[in-house]
Each structure stands twice: as structure tokens, then as C-alpha cells.
Amino acid sequence: MQIHDIKTALGSLSAALKLRAPASTHKKVIVALLDRKSLRGYLNPARLGQADPLDLLTPDGEHQELPLAKIRSIYFVRDFNDDFEPERKAFLSRPKLDGLWLRLRFLDGDSLEGVIPNDLLAVMDNGLQITPPDLNSNTDRIFIPRAALSEVTVLGVVGIARRKPATPAAAAQPRLFNE
Numbered sequence: 001m002q003i004h005d006i007k008t009a010l011g012s013l014s015a016a017l018k019l020r021a022p023a024s025t026h027k028k029v030i031v032a033l034l035d036r037k038s039l040r041g042y043l044n045p046a047r048l049g050q051a052d053p054l055d056l057l058t059p060d061g062e063h064q065e066l067p068l069a070k071i072r073s074i075y076f077v078r079d080f081n082d083d084f085e086p087e088r089k090a091f092l093s094r095p096k097l098d099g100l101w102l103r104l105r106f107l108d109g110d111s112l113e114g115v116i117p118n119d120l121l122a123v124m125d126n127g128l129q130i131t132p133p134d135l136n137s138n139t140d141r142i143f144i145p146r147a148a149l150s151e152v153t154v155l156g157v158v159g160i161a162r163r164k165p166a167t168p169a170a171a172a173q174p175r176l177f178n179e
Helices: 003-019
Strands: 027-033 038-043 054-057 063-066 071-077 099-106 111-116 127-130 139-145 149-158
Touching: 027 054, 038 063, 099 127, 111 127, 111 139
Parallel strands: none
Antiparallel strands: 027 038, 027 071, 038 054, 054 063, 071 139, 099 111, 099 149, 127 139
């Protein structure tokens, strides 16, 4: 093989690699089903709003398809061994995170508070991805499909840039003398 042929082959390989989609990153999740069973595995968070059914990679390396209609919530966890349900389901005071402060009510009557980004495009997906009230728990964030919710209430808008109050116009002070 000549050097020119090797350079051409490497150039076409490099172009093919640039066009290829980046490798997916799977995160540790615990999927809570509507029947209160839970499954542990790995999931690509970039495909949450796009794919139905979800493709869960089990710890044994098997793929399992889960329809969104059977999922109550998906907990993104740091470790499989710890408890995944947040201890606190509501904020003790107004949250400090920027975004929309929500109260979600599930079909079974259970409720959970969380914060989502103040972005309407994120709200229009197949579900909501919230930051839970307890930031020190094993759960980093939670995805809840729309089919699992009966009610979503906005409790507040947190961290927005406040408008500066209009400065009152300087009152025209009457002059004592015509100057």
C-alpha cells in the first residue's frame, strides 16, 4: 500500500467518524412502575422525551422495553444500593434553584414538589424532569411521564431577573425667582 492510499483511507475514516452520532451515555436509574414495582438499570436521558417505549439496560446487560404508559417515575440515582424515594416530598421553604416550582399530583393521589427549568420547550415533552426537594438524597432528578400525572400546579417562579422599579420623574420644583 502506498502512502497516498493510506492518507486517503484515513481521511475517509476521519470524515465518517465526524458524521457519526456521539456515543450515548447511560445513567443509573430506578424505574418505578404504576403497580409500585421497581426496576434497576441504565438509561440514556437524551431519549426520554423522544422514544416510546424506553430501552432500559439491566445490570445483567439485557435490554428491556418499557412503555411510558406503565411508568410512574424514573429516578436518576447515584447508587443502586440506597433508597431512591426522596425522604422529603415538599420544600420546607421557597426553593433557591432557578426555574418553575411545581407540585405534581399522581393518579394515585400522591404528590411531589420539584423545580423544572423555566423553559416552555422542556415542558412540552412526554413528561417532566424535576429536581427533587432533597438535594442531598440519592436521587439527582426525577422524570415523570405525563400519563402518570393527574394535576400539575405552578407554585412559583424562582430566580428570575426582577424588573427595576421605575424611578419617579424628578418633580419639577417651582422656582422662587425667575432666573
